[in-house]
Amino acid sequence: MFCGYFAAVVSPFKGSRLDLVAFEKYLAYLITGGISGIVVCGSTGEFVLLSPEEKLELILTASAIARGKVKVIAGILDPSTENCVSLMRKSENFVDGFLCICPFFLKPSQSQIYAHFEMLNTATQHPIIIYNNPARAGVGLDFETFIKLCQLKNIVAIKECATDLSVFVRWRAAAESFGKKIDFLAGNDEAAAAAIAMGAAGAISVSANVAPVLSQRMYAALNQGNMETFKALRDDLAPLHQLMFEEPSPAPVKYALSRLGILENELRMPLFPIGSILQEKIDLWLQKIGLL
Numbered sequence: 001m002f003c004g005y006f007a008a009v010v011s012p013f014k015g016s017r018l019d020l021v022a023f024e025k026y027l028a029y030l031i032t033g034g035i036s037g038i039v040v041c042g043s044t045g046e047f048v049l050l051s052p053e054e055k056l057e058l059i060l061t062a063s064a065i066a067r068g069k070v071k072v073i074a075g076i077l078d079p080s081t082e083n084c085v086s087l088m089r090k091s092e093n094f095v096d097g098f099l100c101i102c103p104f105f106l107k108p109s110q111s112q113i114y115a116h117f118e119m120l121n122t123a124t125q126h127p128i129i130i131y132n133n134p135a136r137a138g139v140g141l142d143f144e145t146f147i148k149l150c151q152l153k154n155i156v157a158i159k160e161c162a163t164d165l166s167v168f169v170r171w172r173a174a175a176e177s178f179g180k181k182i183d184f185l186a187g188n189d190e191a192a193a194a195a196i197a198m199g200a201a202g203a204i205s206v207s208a209n210v211a212p213v214l215s216q217r218m219y220a221a222l223n224q225g226n227m228e229t230f231k232a233l234r235d236d237l238a239p240l241h242q243l244m245f246e247e248p249s250p251a252p253v254k255y256a257l258s259r260l261g262i263l264e265n266e267l268r269m270p271l272f273p274i275g276s277i278l279q280e281k282i283d284l285w286l287q288k289i290g291l292l
Contacts, residue, residue, distance in 0.1 A: 001127060002097070002157045002183045003201040004036025005215045006073065007208040008044040010250045011058060012263040018054055020061050022263040027065045029262055033212025036202065037071030038062060039099050043136060044206050044250045047077050049268040056090055063094035071096040073129065079103040081116050085123045097127040099159060099204075104137035110145045121152040129157040133187060136161075146171060150180045159204050160195075161187035168198040189241040193234045196222055206249060207240045210256045211289065236289060243282050247274045256282050259292060 007030050012019040030038060040062045041047045041055045050058070059074045066072050074095045076084045081103070088098055100120055102113050120128060130149065134140030141149070149155050160167060168184050175182040185204050186195035192203040196219065208215040218233035244252045251267055251274045258265035259282070265273050274282075286292035 002037070002071070002129065002185060005202055005208045005212070005219050006037040006039055006071070006185070006204045007035050007212065008039045008042045008204050008206055009062075009209060010254055010257065010263070011041070011045040011047075011050060011054075013266040013268065014264050016266075016268070018057060019264060020057075023058070023061055024065050026257065026262050027062065029260075030209070030212050031066060031069050034216040035070055035208060035212045036216070037073060037096070038066060039073045039075055039204055042075035042077065042099060042131075042204075043133075044209070044253065045075060046250065046268060046271070047075055049271075052083075052087065055087060059091045060094055063091075067094070067096065073097045073099050075099045075131075076120070077101045077104075077131070079106050081119050084116075084120055088120065088124050088126075092124060092126065095126065097129060097156075098124065099129045099131050101131035101133065102137045102139050102141065104139070107139050110142055113139070113141065114145050114148055117149050117155065118152060121154045124154060126154065127156040128152075128154045129159055129183075129185065130155060131159045131187070133159070133161040143171065143174070147174060147178060150175045150178060150182055155182070157183035157185060157201070159185045159187045160200075163188075163191070165191060165194055165198050168195050168200050172199050189244065190238075192241075193218065193222065193230075206244045206253050207237060209253050210244075210260070210286075211237060211240060211291065214289070239285050240289075243278065243285060246278050246281070252278060252282065255279060256286065259283065259286060 012022040072095045076098045078084050183201040186192040186200045189207045221230035
């Protein structure tokens with residue numbers, strides 16, 4: 001159900017307000033670039049700095065522009081189960097699925113994490129992608145909780161940020177042994193190619209915002225067994241993955257997109273634009289790859 005390269009999209013700002021004109025131009029760039037889908041209001045979208053009204057506005061705008069052309073996934077990232085359910089119900093008719101993280105900051109127990117996802121499962125008829133990112137959330141799934149969650153009807157995929165890539169084999173195989181196919185999506189760009197080789201169905205990517213064509217071509221080459229093309233594209237993209245996280249995300253990707261003339265290089269405090277040294281590095285990569 002969820003395969004290929006998905007862009008974890010940024011939230012464009014202009015004068016501290018959402019820039020929906022730039023958002024339309026930006027999504028057109030991704031769609032034309034062959035991206036499989038977009039995730040709106042995720043980590044890269046500065047979701048913690050958006051009001052509930054802004055989140056819904058971005059989701060509805062993305063739906064109007066992109067749904068039917070690519071999959072539109074809404075980030076439902078809030079430590080409050082009640083807030084998650086509220087946003088899901090408001091956006092239910094406008095998206096193809098939801099990306100839901102383990103409740104962050106609170107450090108809930110595994111039974112509380114399960115109860116959270118169980119309630120989200122009953123609140124929608126749409127597919128749910130679990131976002132397992134302990135580094136950001138402060139807590140993650142253990143194996144037993146993952147297997148229990150796989151039994152829920154609407155849990156169909158997981159964005160996995162594990163550094164242990166054997167998870168993409170072991171956990172996937174375990175889910176299948178219980179009769180449930182779960183799409184694994186790599187959550188770390190630097191490990192995405194290896195994760196796909198280990199059985200991941202694709203990636204939810206920051207780098208794909210800048211280079212959607214190269215990202216999708218790399219994915220296709222690997223799946224088609226065209227290893228020479230895959231290796232060349234993997235190596236072309238490798239420096240970008242590092243640059244996108246050399247300073248706090250999404251500042252680097254917003255700078256790159258501003259250099260492509262797509263949106264303003266604007267973030268919300270406490271984030272601010274990247275320094276001149278990283279700017280020069282990104283410019284050099286864009287020039288080398290032919291995007292600038």
